[in-house]
Amino acid sequence: MSTGEKLLQALLIIAIFFAVIAIILAATSRLHSRVGEIIQSAAFVLPASLLIGVGLLYPAINSIYLSFKDRYSNHFVGFDNYKTIFTDADLLRVLANTAVWVVVTPIVATAIGLVYAVLVDHARFEKTAKALIFLPMAISLVGASLIWKFVYDDRIGILNATTDALGLGRHHWLINSPWNTFWLIIILIWVQAGFAMTVLSASIKAIPNDIVEAARLDGVGGWRMFRYITVPSIRPTIIVVLTTITITTLKAFDIVRQTTGGNYKTSVLSYEYYRQSFQSANWGLGSALAVLIFVLVLPVVIYNIRQMRQLEAR
Template identity: 65%
Template sequence: MTTTEKLLQMGIAVALFFGVMAAILLLTSLVRSRRGEKVQAAAFLFPSLALIAIGLLYPAAKTVYLSFRNTASTEWVGFENYQKIFTDSDQLQILRNTALWVILVPIAATAIGLVYAVLVDRSRFEKFAKALIFLPMAISLVGASIIWKFVYAYRENEQEQIGVLNGVLKLFGIDTYNFLFEQPWNTIFLIVILIWVQAGFAMTILSASIKAIPEDIIEAARLDGVTGLQLFRHITVPSIRPSLIVVLTTISISTLKVFDIVRSTTGGNFGTKVLAYEFYVQSFRSLNAGLGAALATLIFVLVTPIVIYNIRQMRRLEAR
């Protein structure tokens, strides 16, 4: 397809969008009453609901349906695919890796982001420090992975090192180490990449929350003799608790879907696979539609409680 044809298709799509919106406005403007307002609201909501149903709900239902079928989706196998996920040794390792990611990344990234936010708050170099710490968020996960591949790059002791960490090890007379290939620590080193990226996000949200703490509360605490770690523990953390929950849940959801880092660094080899990467392998490489759909459904099931908890916390905050 040529560039001209692509531009033409884009122009047609834009024209259709504006045409539909104009038609809705024209038809609903003819009804001028309270009932007409409801009709107008329904007319604008219907396209969005239709797109959600077609683009989200139907694929989700189809995925759940396929998860109960065999490799070629031709035979009903019940819970056989789920049984394999929780009994096969390779799949169990993937579950353990995913659990490790979900436990370490949100906690470490949020903790580091909180430390950053407290340390740079109202300092002279605050803007520069925040920009520097947030910079990894502007890089795609693929780009971040490539950067860290150079950090972790491995060569034998007698060779000239191009990896930063192995260069430091050799400088101190320590044997070089294959960070990406040696199990089980290679998974930890991959986790470091996502922590590096997400810490900037955590810092930005938490820093804004810290600045929103009323000055009179802080001054009253200082007058009562509360300083340093006590001020952080009894004033700062309770005041920013809603933001901490949002950051933790958001990073947890992103971690459950992590794919780019594993794909760009190890290709899922050396015991580093996670659920999202295994879903890709089973669905598009092994062409095992049933197991791939089961893995996707499992990710959805794991994400849902986190989303529900986040929504409830936000509603409680709004109700105050």
């Protein structure tokens, strides 16, 4: 398909969208009663609900269904796929890698963002400093992975050039396990630290001046101000940032795909799902991995929503 055909197709889709909206508005514009308002609301909500059902609910239900079937989705095998996940040596390594990602990335990224936000708060160069750490957020995970892949490159990588100049020799950063997992985690920390800094900085600036001034009058400053005033005041925001980065970490497919391709014992759940489903055509095991990711993400999402509601209520 040529570029012109793609552009024409995009314009056609946009035209259809506006035509549907116009039809809904024309059909419901004269409905002024209570029942009419309900009909008008339903006219807008139902198409969106239908798309959510087709795009989200049906795939989720179908994945759960396929997770109980064999490799080719021909026969039911019960919980065999889930048993494989927790007994197969390679998949246990995948679970261990995922656990390391989930523990290290949110904590380190949030800590860096918090410390950075506190250090540059009210500084003369605050805007420039924040812009520098936020810049990686403007890069997709694929782009960030490609950048760091060159950094870690055995021959032309800047990291090996630095260690070689310091007399520490050259190293295969992305090959040697288990340290290669931590080198990949650095990529996501580099991207997410800017997000953590931005959100936490806004929360720090929202701390009432009365509290800060009262603490200073009592002789509180430096580390004690950070520990007893800043952190307790922004605790709900810290939790929201931690949970949000945790959800992102559980979906860290792009980084593994672009750097190691899941080789050298670096695979994680999201990449293993892709490998089993689309490379090995093992739809049963792939679906079970997808369901496991959903089960791990769901409680974090629920907790995150509760924390955000508490923030809005304050």
